[in-house]
Amino acid sequence: MVRCQPDQGDFAMRPEDQLxxxxxxxxxxxxxxxxxxxxxxxxxSLRDGIQSPSVTDPDIEQKKQLLRLMDKxxxxxxxxxxxxxxxxxxxxxKALAETIRDDGLSLRASCAxxxxxxxxxxxxxxxxETGVPIEVMAFIGSSPIRxxxxxxxxxxxxxxxxxxxxxxxxxxxPACLVTEDTTxxxxxxxxxxxRRAMDQGAYRICLCDTVGHATxxxxxxxxxxxxxxxxKSGTHVLVDxxxxxxxGLSIPVTLAAFEEGADxxxxxxxxIGERVGNTPMDQLLVNLHLQGVINQDLTSLEEYCxxxxxxxxxxxxxxxxxxxxxxxxxATGVHAAAVIKGERKGARDLADVxxxxxxxxxxxxxxxxxxxxxSGMSNVQxxxxxxxxxxxxxxxxxxxxxxxxxxxVLREEEILALVQHPAAGGES
Numbered sequence: 001m002v003r004c005q006p007d008q009g010d011f012a013m014r015p016e017d018q019l020x021x022x023x024x025x026x027x028x029x030x031x032x033x034x035x036x037x038x039x040x041x042x043x044x045s046l047r048d049g050i051q052s053p054s055v056t057d058p059d060i061e062q063k064k065q066l067l068r069l070m071d072k073x074x075x076x077x078x079x080x081x082x083x084x085x086x087x088x089x090x091x092x093x094k095a096l097a098e099t100i101r102d103d104g105l106s107l108r109a110s111c112a113x114x115x116x117x118x119x120x121x122x123x124x125x126x127x128x129e130t131g132v133p134i135e136v137m138a139f140i141g142s143s144p145i146r147x148x149x150x151x152x153x154x155x156x157x158x159x160x161x162x163x164x165x166x167x168x169x170x171x172x173x174p175a176c177l178v179t180e181d182t183t184x185x186x187x188x189x190x191x192x193x194x195r196r197a198m199d200q201g202a203y204r205i206c207l208c209d210t211v212g213h214a215t216x217x218x219x220x221x222x223x224x225x226x227x228x229x230x231x232k233s234g235t236h237v238l239v240d241x242x243x244x245x246x247x248g249l250s251i252p253v254t255l256a257a258f259e260e261g262a263d264x265x266x267x268x269x270x271x272i273g274e275r276v277g278n279t280p281m282d283q284l285l286v287n288l289h290l291q292g293v294i295n296q297d298l299t300s301l302e303e304y305c306x307x308x309x310x311x312x313x314x315x316x317x318x319x320x321x322x323x324x325x326x327x328x329x330x331a332t333g334v335h336a337a338a339v340i341k342g343e344r345k346g347a348r349d350l351a352d353v354x355x356x357x358x359x360x361x362x363x364x365x366x367x368x369x370x371x372x373x374x375s376g377m378s379n380v381q382x383x384x385x386x387x388x389x390x391x392x393x394x395x396x397x398x399x400x401x402x403x404x405x406x407x408x409v410l411r412e413e414e415i416l417a418l419v420q421h422p423a424a425g426g427e428s
Contacts, residue, residue: 020350029291039263040077041074042076042242043075044079044266044281045070045269045281046078048242049269049312051273052273052277055312055314060091062311063311067107068103069304072300078108078109080097080100082112082113090126093111094129098130101131113136113139115160120171124167136164136168138165138178139180141179142180142193144184144185144186157193162197165197176205176240177194178208180210182208183207183210183213183214194229194237204237206240206241206266209242209253212245212249215249220260223261238264240262255284267281269281269308270308270312272314280321298363298364299363327365328367330368330370335355336375371383371400372406373404376400381396384419
């Protein structure tokens with residue numbers, strides 16, 4: 001039998017040499033033009049995210065802790081509520097604004113409002129009472145289908161936009177016009193509404209993919225149109241992107257919007273939100289970090305996601321990207337052997353990326369090797385040695401034979417029983 005011996009080529013090395021993962025990867029993602037290197041992040045978890053019919057509204061202490069974690073992760077903005085919704089919403093928004101003030105957070109506050117003076121006014125009052133500047137995100141539906149079912153005409157929409165933006169600006173608050181369903185709206189309607197908002201002093205406009213309709217190409221075209229419209233207006237208005245995940249495209253669409261020039265992009269922790277949810281903020285952070293756009297410490301990302309999961313009572317799927325139970329877990333013999341060999345090369349980053357597109361250490365996690373019917377001897381030896389348990393040949397064979405009889409990953413107590421009491425190895 002002829003054994004395949006790959007040409008070592010660039011990988012030939014002396015024993016004293018040590019290559020890192022960076023030396024051994026050709027990253028096609030970095031080919032071609034350089035990507036943009038700056039963007040602001042806007043967290044909608046505590047407003048748009050909790051609109052999901054399956055989500056529990058967190059209590060105020062949990063909301064405060066989420067703000068602290070957003071700040072720790074380097075997220076610049078948080079939507080802290082819609083005070084126009086009633087007394088409880090007003091109380092929560094005020095308490096969250098006070099937390100930002102009293103804890104000295106860098107995080108900036110924002111609130112949603114319909115394009116109604118009655119919705120903007122409580123934001124003004126809370127800002128004045130707390131001394132915290134609060135951005136007003138005034139929203140209105142902009143697509144023809146929305147206008148038709150609501151019986152809205154353009155003069156009424158213009159009036160709502162002008163009055164609400166003017167009220168916020170007169171009170172000294174930054175104002176943004178948010179056009180719902182932008183990705184299905186006519187450009188002439190959008191330009192009309194945006195220009196009226198800018199004339200009243202709006203410093204931002206927000207493009208919304210409210211029903212997750214956009215493709216990456218569609219997002220690029222819309223953002224490009226909006227940026228050109230702003231340039232023609234002679235203003236310095238910023239452009240936001242707000243995405244949803246109805247077609248499963250929220251991450252590539254939001255990244256496309258960013259690459260085309262969106263100044264701020266929105267997301268929610270774990271992608272919570274109406275229907276199938278919003279763009280996942282946690283996945284945005286990881287992807288932006290891997291693209292070299294941001295460089296903040298993401299080791300508290302697991303705490304952020306866990307708190308959202310617990311506070312909103314939203315389970316994290318086992319195969320959820322980066323934060324799922326199985327994100328860095330394997331029981332397959334070939335995969336486990338490669339991870340172990342990477343560790344033996346003496347560089348931790350080798351083991352962390354040999355079978356991972358995201359390094360576990362980036363988010364404060366570790367590679368996990370399990371034992372199952374798909375495992376090899378290396379799985380068993382690693383599992384035992386990592387726990388300082390005896391890994392002699394008899395013990396390893398006993399565990400592997402037991403695993404091969406089953407159809408799942410062995411539980412820890414099963415393996416320990418086989419180590420301590422050989423007769424315990426019954427059928428899986």
